[in-house]
Amino acid sequence: MAVDAVDAAQIRSALVRLRRTTGLPVAFGGLVESGRRQVRISELSGTATTALSALAVTAGNGLGGRAVALSRPCAVTDYSVSRQISHEYDLPVAAEGLRSVLAVPVVVRRRVRGVLYGALRTAQPLGDRTLSAAVAAARDAEQALVLRDEADDLLAAAAPGAHAPGAAGGAGWEQVREAHAALRELVPRNTDPALRDELLRACGLLVAGS
Template sequence: MTANASGAAEIRGALVRLRRATGLPVAFGGLVEPGRPRVRISELTGTATLALSALAVTSGNGLGGKAVALARPCAVTDYSLSRQISHEYDAAVAAEGLRSVLAVPVVVRRRVRGVLYGALRTAQPLGDRTLGAAVAVARDVEQALVVREEARDLLAAARPEPADGDAATGAAWEQVREAHAALRALAPRITDPALRAELLDACGLLTAAAAPTPARAPAAAEGVTLAPRELDVLTCVAAGATNATAAARLGIAPETVKSYLRSAMRKLGAHTRGEAVARARRTGVLP
């Protein structure tokens, strides 16, 4: 899935959550077009017409453009009569019959990446509770986009294990391993099942990129399969975490960490933590 496609899918899901969280009957939104200061409305839910579909909202223009320019949420009680915004898009808004509208920017690393809108077909104030709920949904989108970008960067950086003596590349590979461990620890805290699965898939691709040739894998360890939590714990241990640190990262008890680690060591035929990590890497269980 391309970055734009995954971002659009995230916006689509966010609009459903926005309607549920705010009670607003209409929601729409889209991403900032690459290299252009405008948002293309690509996702609609609860609309009665296609008047807003594919609408290009330029930064500074209309309610959404104001949210992009200021990088903060904006709302109006009666769109067509508001003096707080410009009115380039009144025809499309009127065709859909919208009156009260809010626009919340999706800001990733200080850059606006998209806008989420919610709207009513009656003119009434949108309170702080409604705006706060919409902002919370936008923050979820921001987190999801950050995680996706970090996973993509890791995949781009992943390379097979460098030859001995290549210290610079070896250091870079260690950074990839550390980042892999951080993302693996983050995955259980992601509430969106699709995003969590995508993140774990990215971790799997990182591991595959470092997978050894069959000749390097010890025969005794062939076919090793670790349970997700066993792999989580071993990933933390490989990054140098103590049992207590691994427990804090993963949100489980230290004794549970010990139990998963013992189980992983048994499956790998290892007698120490270091040996377990080494065998896991040689067999392609860890990057």
């Protein structure tokens, strides 16, 4: 699935929550690029430089790449000297002055879709409460992306040409109506205004097409 502005907005919102609930001064993250095993850092919060902007993190490399490869949260107390990770990204991390860093994968339908990072500019243990709060922020992003995927699936199923020949009559429009009802049910499950508006626009398209 291609990365788009709405998906990126979910990462941005999750980073805001991560900083608010953990108290970490720096957060950044991005989504897995379509068809590739790498995360592109696109969202920065609390950074002092642009050293991390657009950085491509390959699965298995560095802290975020390790989180992608293992599909679980990872953390280091002092990034530059940690023996738990490889060090392909030491230069941009050092340029931003980061020491203690955590990385939490955003996993949707058993596939890593992105990574959230939180960091300190001092070397000290981040603690279980901080990691739990970061994981909760990632879960928010996961739920929003699940809703987006469900909406896309429903729209694809109801789109013209998605049915067998001759199905565009009563049975076809019945499927469109069912898709519309399912989309309407998704709206109150989501608290993100941008995604909620997109779901409502999709409902409007289905109504207009009926």
